[in-house]
Structure formats: structure tokens, C-alpha cells
Amino acid sequence: MRRLGRWWTEPLPMARFAVFRVVVYLFIPVDVLLTTPWVAWHADVPTELYQPLVVGGLLNLPLPTRLVVLGVQWALIVTALLAATGRSPRLLGALVFLLYFEWMVIAMSYGKVDHDRFAFLVALAVLPTVGVARWRDRGRSEAAGWALRCVQVAVVLTYFFAAWAKVRFGGWDWVTGATLTRAVIRRGTMWADWTLDVPNLLVGAQWLLLGFELLSPLILLARSDRARVAVVAFLLGFHLMTYAAITIIFLPHVVALLSMLPWERLRRVTEDSAEDSGDAGAASGTPSSPVSAPGGRPDR
Amino acid sequence: MRVAATDRDTTLGTTGRAVRLLAAAVVLVLATAGTVWGQDSAFPFGPFRMYSTRSGTDVPVNSTRIDAITAAGVRGPIADADTGLRRAEIEGQLPRLIADPSLLELIAQSYVRRNPDRPPLIRIEIVVRRYELRAGAATGQYSDTVLAAWDADDTTPEPVP
Numbered sequence: 001m002r003r004l005g006r007w008w009t010e011p012l013p014m015a016r017f018a019v020f021r022v023v024v025y026l027f028i029p030v031d032v033l034l035t036t037p038w039v040a041w042h043a044d045v046p047t048e049l050y051q052p053l054v055v056g057g058l059l060n061l062p063l064p065t066r067l068v069v070l071g072v073q074w075a076l077i078v079t080a081l082l083a084a085t086g087r088s089p090r091l092l093g094a095l096v097f098l099l100y101f102e103w104m105v106i107a108m109s110y111g112k113v114d115h116d117r118f119a120f121l122v123a124l125a126v127l128p129t130v131g132v133a134r135w136r137d138r139g140r141s142e143a144a145g146w147a148l149r150c151v152q153v154a155v156v157l158t159y160f161f162a163a164w165a166k167v168r169f170g171g172w173d174w175v176t177g178a179t180l181t182r183a184v185i186r187r188g189t190m191w192a193d194w195t196l197d198v199p200n201l202l203v204g205a206q207w208l209l210l211g212f213e214l215l216s217p218l219i220l221l222a223r224s225d226r227a228r229v230a231v232v233a234f235l236l237g238f239h240l241m242t243y244a245a246i247t248i249i250f251l252p253h254v255v256a257l258l259s260m261l262p263w264e265r266l267r268r269v270t271e272d273s274a275e276d277s278g279d280a281g282a283a284s285g286t287p288s289s290p291v292s293a294p295g296g297r298p299d300r
Numbered sequence: 301m302r303v304a305a306t307d308r309d310t311t312l313g314t315t316g317r318a319v320r321l322l323a324a325a326v327v328l329v330l331a332t333a334g335t336v337w338g339q340d341s342a343f344p345f346g347p348f349r350m351y352s353t354r355s356g357t358d359v360p361v362n363s364t365r366i367d368a369i370t371a372a373g374v375r376g377p378i379a380d381a382d383t384g385l386r387r388a389e390i391e392g393q394l395p396r397l398i399a400d401p402s403l404l405e406l407i408a409q410s411y412v413r414r415n416p417d418r419p420p421l422i423r424i425e426i427v428v429r430r431y432e433l434r435a436g437a438a439t440g441q442y443s444d445t446v447l448a449a450w451d452a453d454d455t456t457p458e459p460v461p
Contacts, residue, residue: 005321011309041384044413046406049385049393054341104344110385111392113340115348122327129320139308146312146320153324161335162348168336169347170354177354178436182361185431185438196438203436 009146014137017144018086019263020151021127022135024120025096027255028080032073032103035251039107043069049110056105064106072102086134093128100124115162119154119256126150135267151259156216158253163213175206183246192245212238225262232260360430361438364391364447366407367427371419378421384410390426397426397448404450422452 032039043066050064062068076099083092101124104117126147133144166174180202184192195201219235222228235257243249312320334345355361364387366378380386385407390397397403404424412420426448432441 005317008321008324009312009317011311014310038380038384038386041381041414043384045384045410048403048406049410051393053343055343101344108340108343110389112386112388113343113346115346115350118331118344118348121344137308139310141310142312143310143316143320146317146324150324150327153328157328157331158348161331162350162352164335165347165349165352169349169352174352174354176357178357178359178361178433179351179353179355181357181433181436181438182355183351185361186363200436 008149009142010149011140011142012145012148013262013264014133014139014141014144015135015264015267016262017130017141017148018133018135018137019266020123020148020259020261021089021093021130021133022084022086023258024123024127024255025080025084027252028096028100029077031252032077036107039103040069040073042106042110043073045110051109051111053105053109053113056109061102061105064109069106072099072106075099076103086132089131089133090128093124097121097124097128115158116250117252118158119151120252122154123151123256123259135263148259151256152220155253155256155259156219158250159213159216163210163216166210166213175210176203177206178202180205180209187246187248189245189247195245222260225265228260228262232257356433357436358433360432360442363387363429363431364394365427365429366390367425368411368421369423371422374419378411378424382411382414383407384414394426394447401448401450404448405452408450408452420452423449425449 042064047063047065052061055061076096079092079095079099083089083096101121104121108114130141130143130147133141170177170179181196184196184202188196219231222231236254239249239254330345334342335347338346340346340349366383367376368378369375383390404426407424408421425446427444427446429442429444432439
């Protein structure tokens, strides 16, 4: 138990956390306006077609009228952009989380619930807990470590629990069924339609998919930067392939996946190039002091 | 540089660590419970069930669409963006729509809001296309069935043959 606690709060670079947080907040306007446009469509759908989730009743959330949907949409976009500046990370971050949560309630309350955003929601929930973080920070932080670890665990659980659901709802013989065939018939692209002529291919893909999902907790064992970059590359490949085949991409989940990357290396890259170009005095023996002034700021 | 970095490390206090680990544990328990016993309505802690049901290898694949006739007399399928509801959302509410086809009027209202410049819909049909499968392969055969229909001038539910 103690070891698990230590693993979960292992100090990680503050710079990694800072970059990831900006990426997450900047993704929100993209998600809301471009890549998930159908949530905002619900503004035009009569509220009689609203099928409230348990949480909507528990929290007494308002009926998603046109005013509510458009109000949440724009408040969310503005708050996320403000949060991306890094100012008032706790207050703005908490607001973004609450607004995005409500946005998801609006999304999932019309007869279909997706599970592509669990890790993204977890990310939004934990990002405000770290306080001020800058990408030039050189320190490691246990608070940042906990937050990043939470996101990574949520990413892994999304795969692992998806396998569980397949066994629960589909049974162990899910792998020999025609679920992927059905997916390709319903949503297949020109890149995927040929697979329908090779039924065993898609059954094989189902074996691989369930196997990968069941083994996904091993992802958390990737310790070195190199191993984690390889894991992210593999998973991105998986999601891109799915997109090419049936135009489903777990984009918010993919953004959460980026929490595994060693973003702190960006700083080293930019500083190295500054040194290479003989930037005024920066390379003369005190490489770390002038640029990392905010680095030691406590995170609480 | 390593030394400088460790100098600036920040740690959590006992309370901060305990609260964080407790919060993580609570979310883990809720997500696990949702996966084992929950239903979709438990979002965000429901089961992660996209593509989790097993499709039989000889059972037809259903694909639902909305066909409509506009006031201009044009007949054709209506896109998700025009009704404001995704296909899967229509499918999720299908039992309700079949039981009470007058609810399709709500889709006609939503169409007008989303397409104020186009002629309104005077008839809406929910059509399911069943693609035949044999041993997991598509045979190329399919059939269309109207599951529910609504007409603008006649608001009483129309029995579907």
C-alpha cells in the first residue's frame, strides 16, 4: 500500500505537467467547435428528447435548453482559453472542469453514451490541484506527479474496462462474433471496406483488440522516456488506424495520452538552440539561473 | 543541472498526500463499480461499453436512418447534423419513438431550427436497413423496414404495417 502511494505520488518534472496542462486547455475549443460539433447541435433539439443521466438528477442539473447549451459552450471556451494562460490555475481550472462536465452531461443525455473522455475528464479534475506551473520550471513535484499519474491510470483503465465491458455484455465469445464487421458495414471507409471480404481478418483483429485491452495495465510499467514515447506512438497508431477504418477517434483520450510524454525535453531543446546561437551570456557558465526564476515556486 | 533540479523539488504534506490518494481511490472504486454493475446512465462511471456487445455472425447488421419528405416534395435521407441527433442517439431512443411515433414531430422541429432556410419536413420515417450476414461475411443483400413514421398534417400516431 505504502509503495503504491509512493508510486502514485512519485515526483515528476513540473515542466512536463505545465506543457500538458496547456495542451489540454487549448484542446477544449478545438473539441467543442471542431472535432465534436454534435454536442452543440443539442441546442436545437427539443428538451422532450433529453434522457437525463443519473448525475443530472442527483445534481439537479438544468434542462439543456438552447440558452443553457450555448451558454455553457461559450463559457467553457472562454474559461479554457483563460486557463491556458496559466493564470489563477486553481480557480480557472476548477471552472473549466465544472463547465466541461456539464458539457458532457449535455452530450451524453440523448440516448447514447460514449466512453472516449474518461481520462480527459480525470485530467480536467486533477489539473487545478497543482497550482502555478511553468514550462521553464526545472524542479520535480509530487503534486504534478500525482496528477499526471491519475491521468495515465485513467487512460489505461479506459482500455482495460472496455475489455471488461466486452466480456460482461458480449461474453468471452465476443472475439468470435461479428462486432467489427458490423462496425465496418455501418461506418466503414474506403480504407476498411475490403476487410468485409475477409471475415477471419476482423475476427483476428477482435482477438488482438481484446488481448491488448486486457494487457493494457502493463503500459504503466514503462519507466524510461524512450519506453513511454514508444507506448504513446503505438497507441496513437492504434487510434489513427481506427479512425481510418471507421472514422471514430477517441480524440480527448488521445490528448490525455500525451500526459506520458517527456515534455520537459522541449525546454532543453529550446535552451540548447539558444546556446548554439550564442545567445547573450546565457551560455556562459550559469545555464540555469536566469531562465528558471519561477522554477522554485512552491506548488501550493 | 541534476543538482539544481533536485534543489527545487516540491513535496506534498501528509494531508495533501492523503487527500489525493483517497480521491484517487474513490474514483477507482466508482469506475470499477460502474464497469461491473453500472449502466450507461451512470456516466461518467458507467461501463465503457462501446462495441462491447457481440454481433452474431449470421444475424443481420442493422443501420438506422431517417428518411423524410420536405414541403417541396423532395424525398431523401436526413443527415445527423440536420436533426441535431446522431444515428446512435436515434437508435438509443428507438423503443420510445416506435411506441409513440408522434415524438418524431420533435425531430421535425429540430430540423426547422437547424435549417431555417429550407422547406420544413412533412413526413419523417425511421428506416432500418438490415444487411444480411452469413458466417460473418456480408452477402450484399439487404432489406429496408420503416419502424416509425409521422406526417405533418396528421398528428395521430400512424400504425406501421
